[in-house]
Amino acid sequence: MALKAEQINEKTVWQDLTEGLQIHEAATSKLFETGEWRTNTPVWIQEKCKQCLLCVPYCPDSSIPVCENKREEFDYKHCKGCGICVKACPFHAIEMKEGK
């Protein structure tokens, strides 16, 4: 029996996979935690942040959540640590830290 994407993990047996690993659901990329790939990590310095939100559209992995017109903490489950947000921020409110 084929499982739902959220039920599939590294313990799933071959009989439970979908044919050709086809996906019959939407938005399953949320389940793929690309944050595991990160080697360097962006750090948000809240006191320097003016909430201009320039970093948000620059993020290639949609890993800067916005709630009521204000950015929130990074989504580290999906942030790959590319560092583009650091370059995009005019107020030096994001710094790269070595390691996860």
Added chain:
Amino acid sequence: MAIKERMSGNEAVSHAIGQINPDVMPAFPITPSTEIPQFVSTMIANGEIDTEFIPVESEHSSMSAAIGSSAAGARTLTATSSCGLALMWEVLYVAASNRLPIMMQVVNRALSGPININAEHSDSMGARDSGWLQIYAENNQEAYDNTIQAYRIAEHPDVKLPIMVCQDGFITSHAVENITLLEDEPVKAFVGEYNPEHYLLREDETMSVGPYALSPFCMEAKRAQAQAMMNAKKVILDVAKEFEAISGRSYGFFEEYRLEDAEYALVAIGSACGTIKDAIDKLREQGMKVGLLKVRVFRPFPGEEMANALKACKAIAIMDRCEGYNGNGGPLGAELTAALYRAKATAEVVNIIYGLSGRDVTVGDIEGIYEKLVKLAEGENLFGTYPYLGLRSR
């Protein structure tokens, strides 16, 4: 009512395609399969069928378009030969691993070089591990019958794999022979409509085809695909039984021709089997216990069943219309020898390369093989270490 006709192999499979009326055919011409897209596009132009024909710029494109079309939910086919099949190489695996039941007519022809347009199995044998089902025909009748059965096998929920329907270039594809056709209605009823559960154009379901998978998932995915190939065995036999009910013609994994009490057997694929049968009839009249195992289904490989059918033989010649370039023989030889070993068969086995690039095979050639098999069973090997049938040699 059966219809008596005379047709070439290409005409025969095109007639079957016309009766099936598939949804989409992307194709690129290559000798000797060119006539198939030609005949199909003529039927489309004449308004006899409503298949969407896609003229493409290469065989890599025809197979890629077939993959897109099949994933979208359309019953899809294409046709090719030789280098055209070789150019599809990369995407053949994509079709199979995405479990897309595409039908491909393969008119077997030598791969270059030397560049040559005649019958040889090196093209489809090169794709034998691509995950496609492969069914071979001896003559136009079998090519027609296999085409009608193909989608039923490929589209079965336990299988969902693409299928190659193979016939020998020119010898079968262009020679005109008698044939018995079925009427359109029983063919349409037998093949039925294609209603896949999942497809890209389904409006009420999102779907992704061919996602990237990391190492922790690929082995499981490949094992699941291998299971589909194993499941195909039962489906092929079930479909053949149903086909027999509408046609009166019976099919299995292979045909056993005077094999039951045979002490000396040949195993071969394709058009040369007609010549082998003539030689068998002649030698049987002289009292020699000779027979043939004609392979119809090569993928899945019915190794156990073949070994069982050959278990009483004293000596077996496995015939490959394909050079393996491995110093060890051809693909049928390698796989069947392994199956015979597993079955603990005691027969002497020789693997013979024959008929490359359309080289003629005569009744006399085959008689010579059986005579040498008798000697081989007595302990005298007249074949040499690397037998080529009819080779000029110093």
